[in-house]
Amino acid sequence: MDKIIISRTDSIGDVILTLPLCVWLKKQFPQTELVFLGRTYTKDIIACFDVVDTFLNFDDFPSIPTSERIARLKADCIIHVFPNREIAALSKKAKIPMRIGTAHRVFHLLTCNYRLNFSRKRSLLHEAQLNFELLKPLGLNEIPSFEALFESLNHFNIPTVSLPTEFSGIDLSNTIILHPKSQGSAVEWPLEKYIELAQVLVQQKKTVIFTGTENEGKEFSAILPVHPQIFDSSGKLNLKQLICLIASCEALVASSTGPYHIAGISGIKAIGLFSPRKPIHPGRWKALGDKSVALVFDSSCSNCKKGKVCSCIENISVQSVLSAINEAH
Numbered sequence: 001m002d003k004i005i006i007s008r009t010d011s012i013g014d015v016i017l018t019l020p021l022c023v024w025l026k027k028q029f030p031q032t033e034l035v036f037l038g039r040t041y042t043k044d045i046i047a048c049f050d051v052v053d054t055f056l057n058f059d060d061f062p063s064i065p066t067s068e069r070i071a072r073l074k075a076d077c078i079i080h081v082f083p084n085r086e087i088a089a090l091s092k093k094a095k096i097p098m099r100i101g102t103a104h105r106v107f108h109l110l111t112c113n114y115r116l117n118f119s120r121k122r123s124l125l126h127e128a129q130l131n132f133e134l135l136k137p138l139g140l141n142e143i144p145s146f147e148a149l150f151e152s153l154n155h156f157n158i159p160t161v162s163l164p165t166e167f168s169g170i171d172l173s174n175t176i177i178l179h180p181k182s183q184g185s186a187v188e189w190p191l192e193k194y195i196e197l198a199q200v201l202v203q204q205k206k207t208v209i210f211t212g213t214e215n216e217g218k219e220f221s222a223i224l225p226v227h228p229q230i231f232d233s234s235g236k237l238n239l240k241q242l243i244c245l246i247a248s249c250e251a252l253v254a255s256s257t258g259p260y261h262i263a264g265i266s267g268i269k270a271i272g273l274f275s276p277r278k279p280i281h282p283g284r285w286k287a288l289g290d291k292s293v294a295l296v297f298d299s300s301c302s303n304c305k306k307g308k309v310c311s312c313i314e315n316i317s318v319q320s321v322l323s324a325i326n327e328a329h
Contacts, residue, residue: 001029003075005096007037008082009058011185012239012258015042016265017128017288018081019049019156020149024135026051035075037087044239045262050155058087070094079134080112088112100134121279128288149288156265158247159240166231167209172248175207176325177263179254181216186255187275187313191220197253197318201325202229209233209249211242211259251325255313256285264289271295271324275313277304293324 004025008018015038026034036046037056046055061069073087073094080088080101088111091099101108103115114137120130125143132143180194198208209231210217210224217234224232237245246252246262251269254260263270264287272294274282281304282294295316303310 001032001076003033003035003077004029005035005037005056005073005075005078005091007078007080007084007087009037009039009084009087010082012042012045013185013256013261013285014082014127015045016258016261017126018131019051019265020128020144020152020288021079021081021131021135022049022051023152023155024132024140024144025138028139032076037078041239044159044243048157048159048243050157058084061086066090077138080108081131081134083108098137100137102134120284124283126286127284146286147290150290153265153267153289158266159244161240161244163241163245164233164236167233167245170207170209170231172207172245173250174205175209175249176201177209177211177246177249177252177254177259179211179252179257179259180220181212182255182257183213183216186257187280187311188255189273189316190314191223193314193316193318193321194220194253195223195225197321198230199225199227200318200322202227206250207231209245211237211245253321253325256280256282261287263287264292267291269293269325271321273313273316273321275304275310276301277307277310295320295324 008015033053035054035056036052040059043055046052069090070093073090075096077098078091078096083105085107088107092111099112100114101112103117108115116133118133126146128149129143178194180191182188201208207229212234214235221232243262247266252263253271255273260270260272270287270292274294274296276296276299286294297312297315301312
């Protein structure tokens, strides 16, 4: 095993929950070159993780010849954590000896020679634990506990970057980040409640920073309270700056989004707001870290148990979120 490729070309949170798998691989094969095949917008996350040796950018593939794509995928093993038809086909053409993927993708029948039969949607395991199912052909005997995965936090190194000058006088250790939007990746808590929470926090002498993309900021910037301790950073931070900001603050509140998972692996209080409906429930998507908290309104919600679309997350109270911020150890 001179070279192992981990293929996960989806979002920030999913990539972060793949990092414990990388730790196991590096322990099992310490001399191997560990390559993470991802996309441009997750590159800075992977750069923080010291067990990954090389980042291979899938977004570069369309601009290079097929022969070069195949050459870049030369390895002893590839693990398709996130199934991708093109990568699976190229991996076979590259004649990678071990091509590991889920048996639940038809195209893997023709492209993978190790196919694991497990269900993510029906499983009670966490997403990061489910990734370990793919390691069984490499000698894994037992899926680690969720708490055992927290070791990966020790391998996550916060980048040193300059933040916008407007944050220079802020005591970030007394600052709460509120990330109200999710780009459609999660059921969201109402904006009105984030604003109410911000108003209570500044009464408690906290500073509040709202984060989000430029487009997300267009949905809430105009309705934020005008207050010297409330800041809007939407569209002003690149990913490295966002990681640095999150890691420097006291806590973050969000739904199941990339920033929530960054907060968890950075070791700060990560307060996640969830629906209990499978497969988006906190048992599957809670952030890593012993300071991570996942809140639902009613874990026995009848609509959620039936798999129906439900807005019970909107009933999570501001007070319960405030208590989680103040009580999280």
